[in-house]
Amino acid sequence: MAAVAAAMALAAPLPASAEVKVGVSDWPGWVAWYVAEQKGFFKKHGADVKLVWFANYTDSIAALSSGQLDANSQTWSDTMGPLAKGLPLKTILVNDNSAGNDAVVASPKIKSIKDLKGKSVALEEFSVSHFVLATALAKNGMKPADVKIVNLSAGDAAAAFMAGRVDAAVVWNPWIHTIEQSGKGKALFTSKDMPGLIPDLLVAQDKAIKAKRKELVGMIKAWFDTVKFIADKPDEAAQIMSKVVSLKPDEYKVFLPGTKFFDAAANKTALDGKGPQSLVGVAPTISSFLLEHKLIDGKPDAAKGVDASLLAEALK
Secondary structure, rough: OOHHHHHHHOOOOOOOOOOOOEEOOOOOOHHHHHHHHHHHHHHHHHOOOEEEEOOOHHHHHHHOOOOOOOOOEEEEHHHHHHHHHHOOOEEEEEOOOOOHHHHOEOOOOOOOOOHHOEEEEEEOOOOHHHHHHHHHHHHOOOHHHOOOOEEEEEEHHHHHHHHOOOOEEEEOOOOHHHHHHHOOOOEEEEEEHHHHHHHHHHHHHHHHHHHHHHHHHHHHHHHHHHHHHHHHHHHHHHHHHHHHHHOOOOHOOHHHEEEEEOOHHHHHHHHHHHHHOOOHHHHHOOOOOOOOOOOOOOOOOOOHHHHOHHHHHHHH
């Protein structure tokens, strides 16, 4: 009888697992989730996570906003639009800040941002690159109208600069590295000069936070293991991450110094809403750029778009 009962127990369906579908795109702070997956950190913390790769980053933002994903890897600036529309999204983790991976590069004869007055600058209009240039100019008492903006995708902007068709470009790695190695240009201003303004996040649907809270808390715990692993074993981490985006490990390692991976302490500061570099603290600067260029409708309530309670639970 005991054997029959045991057999019946084995045959019984297991309770449905609360799988979390999470969008990931090509950025070091997000590709790092594959380190968590491959090193077993999700399993370790009891999180059933399905990473969904998006070759086109903007598609992932739309997928989260329409409820096709439980959570997504996206920037704070790209979360402002959905928040302004009143979508129920919450930032639950900061993966990293760009800390040098975005830059204004110029030919060696241009010595400072002020020297860009009247010069041509290639960049992807209204993207993070545009925001980087606007910030660099503002810090030097200038505005975007003081330069000639040439609207090109990041790769094309780098190519135009290398060919000498424009005086400067705003690009990210590996293009910054390629340009500097060629001797044709140098970084005049990088995302290191605008701390806190380019945060890369894990943003979740409100309903997913309610239904799959345990999984998301487990993900946060797995993230902190991942950050430690990248710090302790950068070569192995680069090996895992480079495979995801079909690069060589040495090529991928170029990205790591310009990515400030956020550990538990950095997350507490970012999510607490009090400091000048917290998500709520930097939101007015980001939203004013977006509003000025009519990239969002209405003013987002940044505080409503942050939920620090999952982080607090993960750190208990």
